[in-house]
Amino acid sequence: MLMDATLLVLAGGDSRRMGRPKAWIEVGDTVLLRYVVERLAPAFSEVVVAFGEPEQMEQLVPYRVVFDRKRDAGPLAGLEAGLIAARHDVLFAVACDMPYVTPTTAQLAVAAARNSDAAIARHDGLFEPVCGAYRKTALPAIVGALDAGNYTAHDVAQSLDVTWLEGLDPAEFESLNTPADLERFHAAFSAQR
Numbered sequence: 001m002l003m004d005a006t007l008l009v010l011a012g013g014d015s016r017r018m019g020r021p022k023a024w025i026e027v028g029d030t031v032l033l034r035y036v037v038e039r040l041a042p043a044f045s046e047v048v049v050a051f052g053e054p055e056q057m058e059q060l061v062p063y064r065v066v067f068d069r070k071r072d073a074g075p076l077a078g079l080e081a082g083l084i085a086a087r088h089d090v091l092f093a094v095a096c097d098m099p100y101v102t103p104t105t106a107q108l109a110v111a112a113a114r115n116s117d118a119a120i121a122r123h124d125g126l127f128e129p130v131c132g133a134y135r136k137t138a139l140p141a142i143v144g145a146l147d148a149g150n151y152t153a154h155d156v157a158q159s160l161d162v163t164w165l166e167g168l169d170p171a172e173f174e175s176l177n178t179p180a181d182l183e184r185f186h187a188a189f190s191a192q193r
Contacts, residue, residue, distance in 0.1 A: 002043065002044060002045040003043055003044055003045065003107060003110055004045055004088050004089075004090075005044055005045065005046075005088050005090045005091060005092060005110045005133070006044060006045075006046040006047070006048055006082070006086040006087060006088045006090070006091035006092070007037070007040055007041055007043075007044040007046065007047045007048070007091070007092055007094075007106070008048050008049075008050060008078070008079070008082035008083075008086070008091045008092065008093040008094070009033065009036055009037055009040075009047070009048075009049045009050070009063075009093075009094055009095075009096050010050050010075050010078040010079070010082075010093060010094065010095045010096060010130055011023040011033050011049055011050065011051050011056065011078075011096040012050055012051045012052030012053075012056060012068055012075070012077070012078045013052075013074075013075070013095070013096075013097070017177045017178050018097075018176070018177065018178065018179065018182070019179070021056065021058065022096055022097040022176060023056070023058075023096045024058045024059065025176075025182065027099070027185075027186075027189060028189060031059070032096055032097065032099065032176070033049065033061065033096045034061070035099055036094060036096050036098065036099055036101075037049070037063060039099070039101075039102075039103070040092070040094065040101065040103055040106050042103065043103045043106060043107055044092070044106075045088070046064070046086065046087050046088060047063045047064065048063065048064045048065070048066055048082050048085055048086060048091070049061055049063045049064070049065050049066070049096075050065075050066050050067070050068065050077075050078035050079075050081045050082050051065065051066075051067055051068070051078075052067070052068045052071060052072070052077070052078070053067060053068070053071060054067060064085065066081040066082060066084075066085045067081060068080070068081050069081060069146070070146050070151075073146055073151040074151045074152075074153065075093075075095065075129070075130045075153050076142060076145065076146060076151050076152070076153045076156060077146060077151070078093075079093055079129075079130075079134060079138075079142055079153070080139070080142045080143060080146060083134060083136055083138065083139045083142065084139070086136070089114075089135055089136050090110050090113050090114060090133055090134070090135050090136075091133065091134055092106045092109055092110050092132070092133045093130060093131065093132060093133070093134060094106070094130065094131050095130040095131065095175060097175045097176040097177065098128075098130070098131055098173065098174070098175050098176075099176065099185060100171060100172045100173070100174055101131055101172050101173065102172060105121070105165075105168060105172055106133075108165060108168075109121070109132055109133035109165060110133045112133065112163040112165060113132075113133035113134060113135050113163065114135070115163065116135070116160075116161045116162060116163045117134065117135055117137045117138040117141070117160035117161045117162065118132055118133060118134045118135065118138050118157060118160050118161075118162045118163070119132055119133045119162065119163040119164075119165055120132035120133075120157060120162055120163075120164060120165065121164075121165040121166075121168045121172075121173055122164040122165065122166060123166070123168065123170045123173075124170070127154075127157065127164070128173045129153035129154055129156070129157040130153060131173055132157075132165075137161075138160050141156055141159050141160055142156055145159075
């Protein structure tokens with residue numbers, strides 16, 4: 001059953017450590033961006049992809065696309081663009097370099113965010129703001145931070161009414177930041193096929 005929620009995939013990073021844009025890295029017969037979308041989208045009634053700027057679109061994507069209002073403002077700008085564009089009150093944001101997040105976790109976060117500004121997984125005191133559910137009530141804090149020049153998603157998340165999701169597998173929230181991370185993911189992906 002589809003949730004009345006938007007899936008937002010953040011694809012606007014500059015991928016300095018990887019050395020090439022992560023969204024377009026090959027994964028089997030697709031690319032990482034599509035892999036993440038296709039893994040999570042079946043649970044959502046809307047899909048939006050946020051890029052920092054049009055030049056980052058190396059390929060056309062069959063999803064609704066938005067661009068950051070503030071350039072070089074990091075994932076917070078992608079969250080802002082997604083929340084403004086979303087047709088639903090709640091969206092689940094995930095970075096395109098987080099291929100291990102499960103649909104179950106996305107659904108849990110969306111359900112938890114319906115009673116707060118956001119629902120974000122936390123383990124060992126650490127949390128990843130680019131993998132969580134946000135309600136439109138979070139938008140004023142995000143816009144205010146961006147307009148004030150604070151581009152740190154962690155700071156903004158801590159200023160929101162957050163439902164912290166504890167006890168989830170930390171491995172789900174690992175990012176592909178380096179070529180070594182990518183090699184491990186490709187090995188696991190190949191073993192599944």
